[in-house]
Amino acid sequence: MKNTLFQGLKxxxxxxxxxxxxxxxxxxxFIFCILVPLGYPLFYSYIYTTELMREVxxxxxxxxxxxxxxxxxxxxxxxxxxxxxxxxxxxxxxxEQIKEQRTYGFFEIPSDFSDRIVEGEQVNVGxxxxxxxxxxxxxxxxxxxxxxxxxxxKIKIARIGKATNEEEQIIASPVKNREVPLSNPQQxxxxxxxxxxxxxxxxxxxxxxxxxxxxTAAETGEYRDLVATSKRNRGTLHILCGRxxxxxxxxxxxxxxxxxxxxxxxxxxxxxxxxDLILFxxxxxxxxxxxxxxxxxxxxxxxxxxxxxxxxxxxxxFISGISWPGSAVPPFWKGVSWLFPSxxxxxxxxxxxxxxxxxxxxxxxxxALWLQAVAYFVLAYMSCRTIIYREGRNDKTxxxxxxx
Amino acid sequence: xxxxxxxxxCIIGAPLFCLIFFTSLMNQGLPHDLPxxxxxxxxxxxxxxxxxxxxxxxxxxVEAVYHSQSEARDAVQRNKIYGFLSIPRGFSASLQAFRRPxxxxxxxxxxxxxxxxxxxxxxxxxxxxxxxxxxxxxxxxGATENQAMAFIQPIVIETHATFNPSxxxxxxxxxxxxxxxxxxxxxxxTVYSIGSEVKFNTSRYWLExxxxxxxxxxxxxxxxxxxxxxxxxxFCDFYxxxxxxxxxxxxxxxxxxxxxxMVLVAQALGIIFFSLIPTLRMxxxxxxxxxxxxxxxxxxxxxxxxxxxxxxxxxxxxxxxHYYLIYGSQTLDGNSMIYSWTSYVFLFIFILLPFIxxxxxxRELIHSFYIP
Numbered sequence: 001m002k003n004t005l006f007q008g009l010k011x012x013x014x015x016x017x018x019x020x021x022x023x024x025x026x027x028x029x030f031i032f033c034i035l036v037p038l039g040y041p042l043f044y045s046y047i048y049t050t051e052l053m054r055e056v057x058x059x060x061x062x063x064x065x066x067x068x069x070x071x072x073x074x075x076x077x078x079x080x081x082x083x084x085x086x087x088x089x090x091x092x093x094x095x096e097q098i099k100e101q102r103t104y105g106f107f108e109i110p111s112d113f114s115d116r117i118v119e120g121e122q123v124n125v126g127x128x129x130x131x132x133x134x135x136x137x138x139x140x141x142x143x144x145x146x147x148x149x150x151x152x153x154k155i156k157i158a159r160i161g162k163a164t165n166e167e168e169q170i171i172a173s174p175v176k177n178r179e180v181p182l183s184n185p186q187q188x189x190x191x192x193x194x195x196x197x198x199x200x201x202x203x204x205x206x207x208x209x210x211x212x213x214x215x216t217a218a219e220t221g222e223y224r225d226l227v228a229t230s231k232r233n234r235g236t237l238h239i240l241c242g243r244x245x246x247x248x249x250x251x252x253x254x255x256x257x258x259x260x261x262x263x264x265x266x267x268x269x270x271x272x273x274x275x276d277l278i279l280f281x282x283x284x285x286x287x288x289x290x291x292x293x294x295x296x297x298x299x300x301x302x303x304x305x306x307x308x309x310x311x312x313x314x315x316x317x318f319i320s321g322i323s324w325p326g327s328a329v330p331p332f333w334k335g336v337s338w339l340f341p342s343x344x345x346x347x348x349x350x351x352x353x354x355x356x357x358x359x360x361x362x363x364x365x366x367x368a369l370w371l372q373a374v375a376y377f378v379l380a381y382m383s384c385r386t387i388i389y390r391e392g393r394n395d396k397t398x399x400x401x402x403x404x
Numbered sequence: 405x406x407x408x409x410x411x412x413x414c415i416i417g418a419p420l421f422c423l424i425f426f427t428s429l430m431n432q433g434l435p436h437d438l439p440x441x442x443x444x445x446x447x448x449x450x451x452x453x454x455x456x457x458x459x460x461x462x463x464x465x466v467e468a469v470y471h472s473q474s475e476a477r478d479a480v481q482r483n484k485i486y487g488f489l490s491i492p493r494g495f496s497a498s499l500q501a502f503r504r505p506x507x508x509x510x511x512x513x514x515x516x517x518x519x520x521x522x523x524x525x526x527x528x529x530x531x532x533x534x535x536x537x538x539x540x541x542x543x544x545x546g547a548t549e550n551q552a553m554a555f556i557q558p559i560v561i562e563t564h565a566t567f568n569p570s571x572x573x574x575x576x577x578x579x580x581x582x583x584x585x586x587x588x589x590x591x592x593x594t595v596y597s598i599g600s601e602v603k604f605n606t607s608r609y610w611l612e613x614x615x616x617x618x619x620x621x622x623x624x625x626x627x628x629x630x631x632x633x634x635x636x637x638x639f640c641d642f643y644x645x646x647x648x649x650x651x652x653x654x655x656x657x658x659x660x661x662x663x664x665x666m667v668l669v670a671q672a673l674g675i676i677f678f679s680l681i682p683t684l685r686m687x688x689x690x691x692x693x694x695x696x697x698x699x700x701x702x703x704x705x706x707x708x709x710x711x712x713x714x715x716x717x718x719x720x721x722x723x724x725x726h727y728y729l730i731y732g733s734q735t736l737d738g739n740s741m742i743y744s745w746t747s748y749v750f751l752f753i754f755i756l757l758p759f760i761x762x763x764x765x766x767r768e769l770i771h772s773f774y775i776p
Contacts, residue, residue: 028685053710099743122554124562131568132732133707148559155558174537176506177530184513189706192516306688325518328435354514357481
């Protein structure tokens, strides 16, 4: 009994070594499993390193030309979201500036701006935004709302006339309001997107790397080696565990690099505890490895995995509830998203890393990942059996290998 | 081309999947009923009015009422709600005694879209509560509705989100995401189609068929792909602008012209990549890198003007950036094509570049062997 266990372990280590040799000797697999996970996060983080869309360039149509309207414009320009680059005479003029992509919007202050305010009437200021990117609109809207609220308060106080400071405040705003950001307070783009991308890159590179190794084996008939091994020990289990362990050990290092070092390099939020992260990453890597091993059976040639898997990164990012709110994902797609380890991996990691959740608060995702790991293990086992059966039959009928 | 399932998958399956996927995923346009929480420590008719105000907003749905901030914060971290509004103990009493109570809203920008949407909605709700309190005082003093509103909000910002007034995220994202995915697939397919000739050692035979003219051989090989992808592109345009009625203010024909340019540019990119690195796997990897980075660097989510200088310069090398600029100007804003001439020039340069590489490509096709 002890002897067979020892024998099995030895076999497992042997297969693991063989797989590691493939990873480090096959240039293609090496690129996907080693280089891309190392380099890609750095490049990506660099693109978003400025974090914020500040100072949207706009023009102003000032039909009022009064002290009050100029005050409004000055305040707009002072806002961190808006930069007033010039004046326009009329709407077509301002639109022309947008067409030439010198500005991304404009404000229109009506001619009776001051008069109406002095007479105690309401006045509309027009905000026109180019909609080719949502952040232009968002910047202009937040900036203008801040300015209008600030000016409104002053106008109200002026209208009340004689009153104590306290009374003025009460009438201007009887209820105070205050925002407390719970996470990512500067609303940074990198802080929001990079953690999700890091997690997704792990799954996608594993799919590509293992897919490529599988495709190559199918093409060159290397799977027959597996048959040989399985014949010796009747160990599909050994083969599967040995291969999985090779990838797991590499990705354990990659994961440490991605979740600890990359965010630190770019000064991104890192709120999660070390032990919690390790606990969470184990099932994630396992489920990704078995998921990739199970799918790699479909790869019939070396390059196929690139054609099949690369484009899925973009739908997977959207379906995970990061770019598009999870509550707005239709039920059908929600169901589909549960098939992929990345959905739970991204959700869990973002909440731990960026929102400071503990492992118990991401228990749903954590359990789902374990469930996936087990399910994909079974699937990978079955696909491994299929390969051995397929190749074994080929051996018998066509090749008549000597060890039969 | 039709003989193997992988071609079917890349030319028809994947693009159509993405078309259906993105448009149905974001069919809400602007997300609505985002779940938020309320921490009600006041338990008064006033606080219940606030909850009703929040619930009445399209954007929000009050998922639960909590009894403490820590409970609500836990719910945020468990992803049950995106944020919450906290009503302090003794809110009503303070309001009536003019002690200016504070409404606090907690937002989470770990998820940027729901974060900023809930922020906007909760802030608006808080302003409404404040406004309602002033209004009731003013009514008591005999003010009219108009006078009251003019007092509460002397300056109103009237927003005009040009050509996308409902802030439809589907309109904003799908128009660049879908062509982006298509360009990625087209350049992959182009590299694969040329590289397979080398891989299966048929490249010399292929050149012979084309009278030893690389132009003829390549043209004859790629034309069916151009046609196939253009038909798919046409269908995508028809679906987006014809059936879903996304804004297409520049007319359908210029849009089709842009689609044709998109197909040709992506093919050109594939040819350039394979000429530069005549190894099938490496050229495919390069196409992937280009295609995937395009989505970030083209600036349709995070504007290019906010990026670092070197990244801005680099973005010109990614055709999706020029496509996105043309789409924004020509199709969304309905400007004439002349306004996007610089972007078109860049696209044409990309389309013409392969001709420079032709001779190199021919040499490689004759002499190179498949490197796994």
